[in-house]
Amino acid sequence: MPDAQRFALVATFAKNVPQNAALGIRVVSVAAGGCLFELPYADFLVGNPDSGVIHGGAITTLLDGVSGSAVFAAVEKLQPIATLDLRIDYMRPAEPHRAVIAHAVCYHMSKNVAFTRAVAYHHRPDDPIANAVGTFMLGTKSGRST
Amino acid sequence: MPDAQRFALVATFAKNVPQNAALGIRVVSVAAGGCLFELPYADFLVGNPDSGVIHGGAITTLLDGVSGSAVFAAVEKLQPIATLDLRIDYMRPAEPHRAVIAHAVCYHMSKNVAFTRAVAYHHRPDDPIANAVGTFMLGTKSGRST
Amino acid sequence: MPDAQRFALVATFAKNVPQNAALGIRVVSVAAGGCLFELPYADFLVGNPDSGVIHGGAITTLLDGVSGSAVFAAVEKLQPIATLDLRIDYMRPAEPHRAVIAHAVCYHMSKNVAFTRAVAYHHRPDDPIANAVGTFMLGTKSGRST
Amino acid sequence: MPDAQRFALVATFAKNVPQNAALGIRVVSVAAGGCLFELPYADFLVGNPDSGVIHGGAITTLLDGVSGSAVFAAVEKLQPIATLDLRIDYMRPAEPHRAVIAHAVCYHMSKNVAFTRAVAYHHRPDDPIANAVGTFMLGTKSGRST
Numbered sequence: 001m002p003d004a005q006r007f008a009l010v011a012t013f014a015k016n017v018p019q020n021a022a023l024g025i026r027v028v029s030v031a032a033g034g035c036l037f038e039l040p041y042a043d044f045l046v047g048n049p050d051s052g053v054i055h056g057g058a059i060t061t062l063l064d065g066v067s068g069s070a071v072f073a074a075v076e077k078l079q080p081i082a083t084l085d086l087r088i089d090y091m092r093p094a095e096p097h098r099a100v101i102a103h104a105v106c107y108h109m110s111k112n113v114a115f116t117r118a119v120a121y122h123h124r125p126d127d128p129i130a131n132a133v134g135t136f137m138l139g140t141k142s143g144r145s146t
Numbered sequence: 147m148p149d150a151q152r153f154a155l156v157a158t159f160a161k162n163v164p165q166n167a168a169l170g171i172r173v174v175s176v177a178a179g180g181c182l183f184e185l186p187y188a189d190f191l192v193g194n195p196d197s198g199v200i201h202g203g204a205i206t207t208l209l210d211g212v213s214g215s216a217v218f219a220a221v222e223k224l225q226p227i228a229t230l231d232l233r234i235d236y237m238r239p240a241e242p243h244r245a246v247i248a249h250a251v252c253y254h255m256s257k258n259v260a261f262t263r264a265v266a267y268h269h270r271p272d273d274p275i276a277n278a279v280g281t282f283m284l285g286t287k288s289g290r291s292t
Numbered sequence: 293m294p295d296a297q298r299f300a301l302v303a304t305f306a307k308n309v310p311q312n313a314a315l316g317i318r319v320v321s322v323a324a325g326g327c328l329f330e331l332p333y334a335d336f337l338v339g340n341p342d343s344g345v346i347h348g349g350a351i352t353t354l355l356d357g358v359s360g361s362a363v364f365a366a367v368e369k370l371q372p373i374a375t376l377d378l379r380i381d382y383m384r385p386a387e388p389h390r391a392v393i394a395h396a397v398c399y400h401m402s403k404n405v406a407f408t409r410a411v412a413y414h415h416r417p418d419d420p421i422a423n424a425v426g427t428f429m430l431g432t433k434s435g436r437s438t
Numbered sequence: 439m440p441d442a443q444r445f446a447l448v449a450t451f452a453k454n455v456p457q458n459a460a461l462g463i464r465v466v467s468v469a470a471g472g473c474l475f476e477l478p479y480a481d482f483l484v485g486n487p488d489s490g491v492i493h494g495g496a497i498t499t500l501l502d503g504v505s506g507s508a509v510f511a512a513v514e515k516l517q518p519i520a521t522l523d524l525r526i527d528y529m530r531p532a533e534p535h536r537a538v539i540a541h542a543v544c545y546h547m548s549k550n551v552a553f554t555r556a557v558a559y560h561h562r563p564d565d566p567i568a569n570a571v572g573t574f575m576l577g578t579k580s581g582r583s584t
Contacts, residue, residue: 019203022168056290057165060210087233090290144202144236311495314460348582349457356498379525382582436494436528
């Protein structure tokens with residue numbers, strides 16, 4: 001399958017994942033160099049009505065989704081992958097009324113395992129809201145089904 | 147605030163978090179000894195139509211939500227908490243047509259930091275689908291807003 | 293190879309790992325149900341002369357070592373394993389002049405991946421100094437060589 | 439205390455940590471922009487005599503040590519810090535007869551918490567042997583004593 005076709009399939013799949021669709025996550029781009037998702041600010045995402053800050057779980061969902069897509073974008077042919085583990089570090093709360101961007105790359109792939117890195121931010125990746133690292137099994141049914 | 151009242155508030159809050167509500171997550175119990183959430187099986191959660199297996203991100207959302215609630219259930223008075231980090235390990239995919247249960251405890255609390263442990267499973271915690279460990283700052287605005 | 297013979301081999305191997313030997317780590321037991329290592333208190337381990345508290349890296353080394361041995365103790369036949377990742381959470385400093393005990397189990401094994409959990413403590417595992425979770429690839433050269 | 443003086447103190451401290459000294463870890467540089475440590479190859483570090491590959495725990499020790507130093511190098515005045523957690527992902531075994539380099543930065547600091555990122559490699563950071571992320575409490579006795 002040509003890359004462009006695979007990227008389009010990954011984007012369509014990601015859009016239709018229930019967690020992504022429910023939060024209004026937009027798939028901005030899927031490419032060999034990584035994936036970019038956007039979470040537009042919305043009142044229904046707010047966890048703390050006093051501060052207007054969105055619930056942190058929305059950032060988790062965003063980073064989880066974009067990391068899995070980065071693996072699909074990096075494998076040469078579409079195959080089942082399974083998340084082995086995911087770790088998310090939170091630097092600071094997202095700011096009210098601003099979209100959150102998340103970028104993920106699959107930065108290393110061994111025979112069976114893919115490694116991802118992702119960052120969530122408002123404007124610049126070097127001023128992060130949160131970082132994530134993850135590992136995924138390729139072509140296997142171990143771990144979770146992504 | 148009496149414990150029972152705080153537990154009821156935590157349960158109400160958790161039910162209304164957008165990610166939880168969107169996936170149909172049920173708050174089964176909130177108590178000093180931990181929290182129990184349930185994710186009923188539903189067709190719209192399925193990530194892989196061939197296998198009927200729900201999308202792994204739903205497990206992430208479930209474990210993330212129940213872990214934060216476990217901290218709120220463990221603190222003596224309600225206060226802002228912020229997730230510092232969360233790690234999730236996936237042992238195996240959830241099985242089709244079965245609810246996923248998640249149990250979380252806040253197993254240690256130092257002056258500023260709470261530590262959680264959570265497990266997702268179908269029937270028995272010792273046959274896990276996934277495990278999570280997390281750390282949360284108490285009474286601070288560092289990290290993410292939960 | 294009979295279990296008892298494999299356990300003895302694992303114990304001998306662990307004792308001779310340079311990091312373990314250098315810190316004076318004792319291999320107390322290796323068994324199917326898990327491994328128990330001990331780090332006796334020693335002046336040369338102290339990181340902070342004012343408090344007499346041992347350097348935290350010694351706890352890392354202890355938990356890392358006991359986790360890998362737990363996988364070797366759990367596999368049916370000796371084979372190369374490779375650490376995929378390891379996460380350590382620290383609850384509190386070790387207390388001066390007390391040995392640190394570490395217990396690890398391999399609590400789940402899928403076809404290719406083993407999952408471990410370990411705890412470091414003075415007297416009781418439910419009053420931990422630190423917890424660790426890890427994943428290991430079986431029979432492969434991915435990841436680090438353990 | 440001037441930066442240069444603090445960096446020199448951090449380097450001296452790191453050299454004298456028992457785990458570092460025992461493995462022959464060299465403190466190459468300590469600076470505001472990060473720390474660089476080197477683990478020279480040595481026969482006594484070998485975990486697998488057949489392959490000549492050094493024991494993976496040596497990489498853990500190296501990344502643990504350089505991450506803590508990166509926090510000391512980044513704080514404005516020397517103060518107690520405590521590791522909250524550390525996660526290490528292993529991409530591949532180190533190669534025989536080659537030194538392992540580790541570089542760590544403290545990439546974010548909130549009021550109470552410092553966040554680190556580190557990479558171990560032979561020649562180029564973008565061809566990593568292992569990556570680590572960690573969090574540290576500042577000026578507190580929670581967590582482990584570093």
